[in-house]
Amino acid sequence: MFRFDPFSPEIDANPFPAYKTLRDEYPCFWSEEANMWVLSRYQDIVMALNDWETFSSAKGNLMSEMPGRAGATLGTSDPPRHDRMRALIQKAVMKRALDHIIEPAHAAARARLEAVKDKQPFDFVEDFSANYTVDLIAYLFNLPAENLDTVREKAVLMVQSDPVTRTKSPEHLAAFEWMRDYADTLVEIRKREPGEDLLSQFILAEIDGEKLEDREIQLTVTTLIMAGIESLSGFMSMLMKNLTDFTDVRDALVADPSKIPDAIEESLRFNTSAQRFKRCVQKEITLHGQTLKPGDFVCLAYGSGNRDERQFANPDVYDLERKPKGHLGFGGGVHACLGIAIARLACKVAVEEILAMYPTIHSVEQEIQWMPSSTFRSPLHLWLKA
Numbered sequence: 302m303f304r305f306d307p308f309s310p311e312i313d314a315n316p317f318p319a320y321k322t323l324r325d326e327y328p329c330f331w332s333e334e335a336n337m338w339v340l341s342r343y344q345d346i347v348m349a350l351n352d353w354e355t356f357s358s359a360k361g362n363l364m365s366e367m368p369g370r371a372g373a374t375l376g377t378s379d380p381p382r383h384d385r386m387r388a389l390i391q392k393a394v395m396k397r398a399l400d401h402i403i404e405p406a407h408a409a410a411r412a413r414l415e416a417v418k419d420k421q422p423f424d425f426v427e428d429f430s431a432n433y434t435v436d437l438i439a440y441l442f443n444l445p446a447e448n449l450d451t452v453r454e455k456a457v458l459m460v461q462s463d464p465v466t467r468t469k470s471p472e473h474l475a476a477f478e479w480m481r482d483y484a485d486t487l488v489e490i491r492k493r494e495p496g497e498d499l500l501s502q503f504i505l506a507e508i509d510g511e512k513l514e515d516r517e518i519q520l521t522v523t524t525l526i527m528a529g530i531e532s533l534s535g536f537m538s539m540l541m542k543n544l545t546d547f548t549d550v551r552d553a554l555v556a557d558p559s560k561i562p563d564a565i566e567e568s569l570r571f572n573t574s575a576q577r578f579k580r581c582v583q584k585e586i587t588l589h590g591q592t593l594k595p596g597d598f599v600c601l602a603y604g605s606g607n608r609d610e611r612q613f614a615n616p617d618v619y620d621l622e623r624k625p626k627g628h629l630g631f632g633g634g635v636h637a638c639l640g641i642a643i644a645r646l647a648c649k650v651a652v653e654e655i656l657a658m659y660p661t662i663h664s665v666e667q668e669i670q671w672m673p674s675s676t677f678r679s680p681l682h683l684w685l686k687a
Contacts, residue, residue, distance in 0.1 A: 303327065306334035307364060307577050307600055308464050313671035313678055316576065317617070320605035329589040335364070335675075337579070337598035338591070341605040343612035343629070345588060349580060349601055350634030353379045356580035356599060358636055364579050364600065364675035365462035365469050367477045373520045376636055383635060389513050390521060390639060393502035399642055402437070406647055409436035410654035422665045422686040425541050426679075430534040430651075431457075437647055438529040442487070442522070443498035455480045456530040462675050477523070484522040488515065499525075525640070533644055535574035535672065535679030536630075537651060542683055543568045543619055544652075545664040550621050554652065555660045561652045563621055565645060569607075569630025571619045576604035576678045578632065603629040604678065659687035 303326070305319055306312060312319060323330055323341035330339045340346055349356040359379050361371040371377045375386055413433050417423040435453050438444065444452065458476035462469055469477075487500055495501040503518050513521070544551045544564065554561055582597040593599065606629050608616040613625060631638040638644070655662060662685055670681045 304334065305330060305332050305339055307332065307339070307602075308334065308462065308675045310464055310671070310673070313673070314669075316604055316678070317608060320602060320608060323602070324605060324609055324611075329591040329593075331591070332600070335598075335600060337600050338593055339600045339602055340588070341602045341609075343606040343609035346601045346603065346606040346629060347627070347633060349599065350632065350636065353383075353635055355582065355584045355586055356601075357583045358383075358580060360581040360598075362578050362580070362636070364577055365473075366579070367459070367469065367474070369481075370477075370520055370524070373516055374524050375521065375639060376524065380635060385511065386513065386517060386521075387635075387639070388508055389506045389511070390503065392508065393499065393506040394639065399646055402441070402643065402646060403650065405440050406437060406650040407654060409433055409440075410651050411658075412436075414654060414658050417687075422684045425683040425685045426534065426538050426681065429655075430537040430541075431530070433651060434530045434534045434537070434647070437533075437643075438526055441499045441529070441643075442526070443496060443500070444487070452480075452483065452526065453530055455483075456527045459527045460531050460535075460677050461673050464673050480523045480526060481519060484519045484526070487522065488518055528638075529640065529643075532574060532677060533640075533647060535677055536569070536644070537648055538679050538683050539572045539574050540565065540568040540648060540652070541655070541662075541685065542664070542669075542680065543572055545662060545685060547619050548663060550619065551656070551662070553621055555656050558653055558656065560621060561649050562645070563624060564652070565648050566625055566628065566630075567619060567621060567623050570613065570623070570625040570628035571607065571616075573604055573607060573628075573630040574677050574679045575630060575632065577602050577676055603632070662687050 303322060320341055328342050332339050340349060357379050358377050359372050362376045410433055413429050417428050431453055435449050439449055455476040458473050461473055491501045491504055500522055503513055550564060554564055578601050580599045582593045582595055586593050610616050631641050665684045665686050667684045672679050672681055
């Protein structure tokens with residue numbers, strides 16, 4: 302009997318055979334272990350992402366949700382509240398053009414790479430991607446320098462879940478509380494002393510006399526710090542795993558760095574770190590002979606949709622020339638990731654610097670340990686040699 306447990310370490314290690322079985326035989330599957338339906342085909346996932354009235358995010362979008370978060374962030378609210386929040390946050394994000402990030406990003410990447418010159422092999426996660434993303438988030442939010450190691454530690458714990466209990470453990474919940482208190486403190490400081498940083502722009506953003514509420518700012522900042530540090534680090538690690546698994550692609554990028562954006566998009570399709578997100582059914586709907594009722598939870602398996610041969614030819618091939626349109630690496634619909642441009646820029650700068658300094662970077666023999674998370678998939682460590 303086929304089973305699919307999105308909390309399983311075996312699924313983390315290699316979800317793609319199970320995804321194919323789901324797509325081919327059980328496109329709308331009830332997972333006893335997760336206590337929710339699983340949608341695995343690309344078109345079904347896109348349909349759900351675009352139909353927020355049926356598939357709501359307001360009860361949380363992470364497979365294991367943090368208490369008190371649902372309904373107060375962009376990813377966990379539906380229109381019209383979502384539209385109001387998105388407009389205000391977008392105004393804050395767009396206050397300054399992305400150009401101001403480019404040089405600090407290059408400087409941060411170079412500094413982190415210089416630090417591993419005499420450490421071969423090095424752990425790409427611990428020695429580069431995690432620190433690089435902390436550097437960028439600290440720059441964007443003007444975070445105090447003294448406790449950035451703790452910020453990173455809490456961000457990592459926030460995305461994890463316990464594979465045994467299938468929930469957030471007390472340690473994970475404590476990390477969320479710490480980050481929320483940290484965001485609270487930052488908000489109070491910026492209210493007194495606003496600057497040019499992103500948090501100050503959240504506080505100052507106003508449309509027709511309406512501003513973001515304090516709780517919305519607090520939880521948005523909490524989520525963005527977590528996503529900007531750990532989700533981006535996770536994707537960057539998956540991207541480097543792809544480039545060191547497929548050295549012909551690495552060599553093509555060394556020869557022509559203008560193709561780096563194409564490699565990023567194909568990695569977001571082929572091996573995205575954002576594997577599965579959750580929705581809650583609001584109106585009864587029948588899919589593939591199964592009736593989903595109000596109150597049922599649904600897992601949208603982005604990682605499966607990105608490998609759906611109904612949408613992408615030869616989906617299990619990492620193809621630099623593919624230019625995959627409409628991949629699910631950043632979600633979709635009204636809840637598409639707001640930080641897409643920043644994430645793409647950060648990855649592009651990192652790969653440019655990595656391949657310029659270490660053009661023959663490659664992996665060493667290792668057994669990958671995966672992040673224990675039902676939502677995200679990325680290596681805990683990735684040993685590379687320049």
